[in-house]
Amino acid sequence: MPDDAERTAGVVLAYHPTDEIRHNVARLLTQVPHVFVVNNSPDEASRATLDDLDADRVTVLEQDGNVGVAAGFNAGMRAALDAGFDFVWIFDQDSTVADGMLDALHRARARTDVKVGIVGPALRAAETGNVYDADRGQGSAPIEALISSGALFSRALLDEIGLHDEALFIDYVDHDISLRAARAGYTNLKVFDTLLDHRFGDSEPARFLWRKVYLANYSPMRHYYTSRNRVIVVRRFGPGKWFRDDVRYAAKAWIKVLVCERGRPKKVGAFFRGLRDGVAYREV
Template identity: 80%
Template sequence: MDEPGAQTAGVVLAYHPTVEIRHNVRQLLTQVPRVFIVNNSPDALSRELLGDLDGDRVVILEQTENVGVAAGFNAGMRAALDAGFDYVWIFDQDSTVTDGMLDALLRAQARTDVKVGIVGPALRAAETGNVYDADRGQGSAPIDALISSGALFSRALLEDIGLHDEALFIDYVDHDISLRAGRAGYTNLKVFETLLDHRFGESQPSRLLWRVVYVSNYSPMRQYYMSRNRVILARRFGWGRWLRDDLRYAMKAWTKVLITERDRPAKVGAALRGLRDGLRYTAV
């Protein structure tokens, strides 16, 4: 029987990628036999940048338009499952795997004391190199929700709970599938012995009073979906630790938006429209 690593395919979601994606895909190929790149920006520049990566071990899945994060990841996951892989490992285009990451995730996936759901690495701030407080620990531990990038899914899990909710489009897509796994009786695991460098949005340093902070500078469109989808998920899954943690993060993020970021009126307006549409959303 093949080792689990040989049964794992990588999926990378590309949207107007930079040359950095080429390095990241090559690093991913040191740990998996095949990578499916979902090109969510079907323009000449993206095709040229990704073109010579196409080959026996890399498959480019061209989308007709930007179909969003959920549908983009689903396209890659379906292709991997159809190709016979039993595990799918998904990434944003700017995430780089570290040595031994897949082995660490698969060790957690093999735990028998819990019904294992989604497995993902701990996070380190790409801007500073600091490990987030919530990402310090040993071994692997239960967590309500994992971010998409670096998340490992088994075929058995996906056949049970389904793929990402494409109506969400972007933001909270990872929360939704994680919480659905938990609702179905699975335990999602964060693996502390491996780290993924992660960047929130177009993170840039800024001064807030006497401190240097990093601001995400999310666009008004992103603020709309974050606001809308937070409300949809709160209605879908109710109050819980995930929502308490998320609201704490949102309060800090909005303090930075209102004091330091550009286009503040547009972002506030977009967030308010998202709140309205989240309350009106019917397919909960």
């Protein structure tokens, strides 16, 4: 492995994982020397799925139940930094790492024309193989906010801006840490030369008018945190380009919720409770 790769640890967040997580960890181990798997569902089924991982190169970190995305990622990142790694590369279990991805991220990180912050890959829909419009390009380009999965962090950056905000629990955790990096003078980069296959939620196929669409089928709890945390992050950082992009995405997602998904009343109720609590939220 190149020197930068040797100094990089992988982190994978697991929540009721399927056998697919073993394949993803194996792919990660072709690019990094060690992977920390954070088990956010410490039940017997999850432990059995994770038991077959390479004990010499994989450390499973059992959590006390579902501590959330932010705290889960932080547990893995702290373990990696405490073990002496200078870079941490994080994933959730809905993403598949591509060959050569880490090298592409480190090449972008080596840019000298900007103060590089978080670096992450472009995204491709795992269900269809389509590359999203905003993820088409060449080389790397500045972006306000990257999704957490596939993102590469340096020790120097984390020492300055801190880890994820655990009070957010899930959703907009990635926006918050990205925007904190930007506020500290860093430039976050999206790397178009490598693609992360990613699924949002259940990715259940459905028919909407004449089109085939994919439904996330997020729970009411997830809609609550999405709504609440969007308000919190807007209050912290203001409605920049990230917010305009997010509103467009959210509008499309809610059309599918209202037309195609089950349990709509509970999801709508959770959305409005999240708005209320986001407005009432008090920073510690």
